[in-house]
Amino acid sequence: MSNVARPERASTRLSARTIVTYAIGSLGTGGYATLPGLVLTYFLTDNLGVAALVAGLIVTAAKVWDVVIDPLIGAASDRQLARTGSRRGLMVLGALTLPVFFALTFAVPPSWGPAAGAVCVLLAFLGTATSFSLFQVPYVALPAELTDGYDERTRLLGWRVVVLTAAILLFGAGGPMLRRATGDPVTGYLLMGVVAGVAIGIGMLIASRTAREGVAAPADTARTSLREQYLDGFRTLRRSAPFRALLGTFLLQALATGTMLAGAQYVARWVLGDEAAVEILFVALVAPALIATPVWTAVAARTGKERAFLFASILFLLSSATITIALWSPGAWIYASVAGAGIAYAGLQSLPMAMLPDVISHDERTSGPGRAGTFTGIWTAGETVGFALGATAVALMLAVTGYVSSVAGTGAAQPDSAVAGIVLSFSILPAALMALSLVPLSRYRLRRSDIDAPASPVS
Template sequence: MASNLSSSSASHSAPRPFSLLGKLAFGAGDIGPGMTANLLAFSYLIFLTTAAGLSPVAAGSVLAIGRIWDAVNDPFIGYLSDKTRTRWGRRYPWMVVGALPFGLSFFLMWVVPPLESEAARFGYYAVVSLLFQMFYTVINLPYATLTAELTKDYDERTELTAFRLASSLFGAIFALGLGLVITQTIEDLGQQYLVLGGICAVLAVLPLLWCVWGTYPYAVQRNALQPAATDEVPLSFVAQIKVVFANRAFLFVVGIYLFAWLALQMTASIIPFYATFWMGLDSYFLAALLVQGTAIVMMVLVNQLSRRLGKQEVFYIGIGTWVIAQIALFFVQPGQVAFLYLLCIVISFGVATAYVVPWAMLPDVIELDELKTGQRREGVFYAFMTLLQKVGLALGLFLVSLALQFSGFVSEAAQQPDSALMAIRIFIGPVPMVLLLGAIALARFYPITRQMHEEMLLQLAERQRQQDSDGAAG
């Protein structure tokens, strides 16, 4: 018995490193969510206003309803996945069961129903948006928590996060590239979006199954399928909420992520309007493709800089560069297409930073909570991070739609009034700039440094050795 405990402890302390195929499989879990989320971020608001015929405020309400429901849905699914007990672990069953409904509900979002009234169309899109956001959470939240469960190494987490988010960007790039091809081969606007949504719906499901198949052996080997047994009495859901919000480091990570991603999502939603109505381009997909496509290469740079300089330092560099490029977009004039595309490439460095750094910080926060409480609540922390982010995004997207509505934007019109064009330029320049400066300010006070994290791991390892010793003696 003691021999088995010793063997298990040795396996736990020196797990088999992730191979390249293992890292790729882990990253594949975010291809589908990245593909669908980014296509919605860039294209759904303009789809609803130009193809589905909704007013900007109605279209923004659809997006806000879906986001708010998603935010409410997240904590409960995170809590349930933490409490799930099966022979396959806590997270994997959720990913497998939710995969097919996730793809189907995404496809339905791009169907233009044969309904005459705007109210009926609004109801249709509100319902399918609620369904999609629910199944998105079912597959993505359990997947996201695997980062903290599969490894405790500071640098390996950063590397897995980079693979995960690079895969997310790959999915986004594929969707945007496909959109560019489709807009050049299909003339009908509604058919363009229907074909794009259908192909992406199918391709979003398959990588999820690859992720489960490719990472499950690592989860078994690292004893990551179930949480380590403790003598602690589990906290109630309400008590866990109190613990989450009492974690100062977590609140900083949430704020950093919220400000940076709100800037990104607001920019993404307004780029189609900016490229189409201000710049006069036939397609907005190339501009979006340059932002997301170059970000994959930039993520390698961000990962390397993070190892050399630290997470906070690389965040200052990446987001600071993004601020300069973002405000420059306000001053770009119609016809300066090459300058626009250059700024899109520069922005990709900041986008890569916003992808990698906050998600690499979150597992450190979870271990700080474990050190204080003796329990691991990955699902709850990940859920509340996304909850607050999505509430903020719902508000941000609704503000964009309100700005379009009250500035005189005309749905399904080829030309827009000067007031609408000015609103579009403000929301692509000054507004994101202010949000990004807020993210930099919060990063300045993030308390967990590399040295502090190493000390935390030593204390957790000592606690685990003591528990193993007490168990062997018992």
């Protein structure tokens, strides 16, 4: 076989401007991941009167759509890179269209009825998911092209998670506050959707400037059919054992954190007895990450990313499992357990995202360059499905345990079984999923020496 040269990319220390501009993109990522996961199921069940099981299916359907389009967008992003030398075009398109669809998702009034409301929310959220994927798939591909340094990638993604953490705090606490600002749930949800959608779009638009111009890419990428590049994304799963291990771990962990995210609003109202407590839960979960993220970066530099990732996973498992005690003794102590999970969450976000560019580089050395977009298309699909299935798992738990849905302005008492289901979906369920994720993580074999080894042509 002929030699295939690796694309040139920066190997020096990244500038502060590049790191800040890239990190601001997590304002969009944090907003999109937080608000729908936090309030969309609740919006459907307790504002539009949609049955819990149907609400879970709506969120899942939108994310199944991601499984279809994310690999296609990844392939299209690689083609755009080969043709224009930049991934920026798709990112800008996503940033400009997401605010419209995001606002429409929360603009449906209860007067339309549960059936019509459910359909309208589904269509609007499908549009939101598409816009987000147009940005997110090329965005996640950028670190592999910005630098090939093992520790420099950890630094880049560490600061991204700091902004992500701040965004989760902002949207997780600020979103529900906006929802209550008007005193009317209908106009409150609309205000929340408009303001949050615009903020998300601005963050995405700023981060799109990080996409390099003139990045080298194999010329034959532009000539390869979209179908072949789409299928190539799935071939990477067969070809790359490190990618299979990392993706399997991240998907299960996204599912675990997704269950806690979707269950937080229900815990606040029915376990802690105060709907406004959701903001305190979010602060307890996310605020520790502002301090913990640099610590995880330092731990990774000392022990390796894979070991630091294992430590964070175990800490999250133990912290979430302790919340099971709320079945017998609910109280403010839950915030301490959530804070422990929050410290771990910082590592669960920054470390696998810093490991993904290593996996892409490793594949370049063995199979040739030009596939970063196909990797991140599959990755983003796995991430979004994990978070969506977290909401679905909570909805199924609520349905099985007898949760009673209601429309805006009305109240409904919940049976003890439903309250128990809420606690379990916030504790044992994420702990069990986190324990299961340790199996694929144990199969991740890449180490620092595999990444920092001198580059050589692929034969």
